[in-house]
Amino acid sequence: MKVREVLHPLVQHKLGLMRRADNSTKSFRELASEVAMLLTYEATADMETEPVTVEGWAGPVETRRIKGAKVTLVPILRAGLGMLPGVLELIPAAKVGVVGLQRDERTLQPIGYYEKLTGRMDERTAIILDPMLATGGSLVATVDLLKAAGCTRIKGLFLVAAPEGLRALEARHPDVEVYTASIDERLNEVGYILPGLGDAGDKIFGTRHG
């Protein structure tokens, strides 16, 4: 399975800022979007291009353009929405399909509550967005949905990934490519990533209590 931990200095710096416990909602949100943008740069490195001639200031110039990329971004509600603005900055023409999943706090199993994908997923590259890959349950459920819709090219962008989640994905969907700013140490006894970011959804939406 292709797993790319993006160790670019800007990514490491911004992720380090996100790990601070005293982050404001505004700061966490901005950083989530910025790191997502940097992960997008890496995840799109294999996009096909084609030659094109443009009229330059000194005459015709042979240059290149992206060749008909059909991309559907798939943020996993809710926290994945925090990555969407940064990704759309780089791929503004992308379509967006959303998958709503809420992890049961006791069983850690994802419970689906919404799904709205774009048409002809068999022709499109899906890029899943979620800040946290913990047990991998939410990701595996999302990939199941995408494959059921015909999708064959699937990538996932995560701010932080746990080794447990990567192993779960490899066991079920080893064809999915993963881009993450950090492979962290492990999950704690209640399924949170260590050192992690805490509850990313709560931090992005400002619903943190206490």
Ligand SMILES: O=P(O)(O)OC[C@H]1O[C@H](OP(=O)(O)OP(=O)(O)O)[C@H](O)[C@@H]1O
């Ligand atoms: O790998 P897993 O063990 O499935 O855990 C990761 C999931 O948990 C979080 O979402 P949560 O269910 O808390 O929902 P939220 O985004 O609405 O806060 C996170 O954003 C992932 O979607």
Ligand SMILES: O=c1cc[nH]c(=O)[nH]1
């Ligand atoms: O560490 C974790 C695990 C799941 N969801 C989060 O928001 N954080």
Ligand SMILES: [Mg+2]
């Ligand atoms: Mg949450």
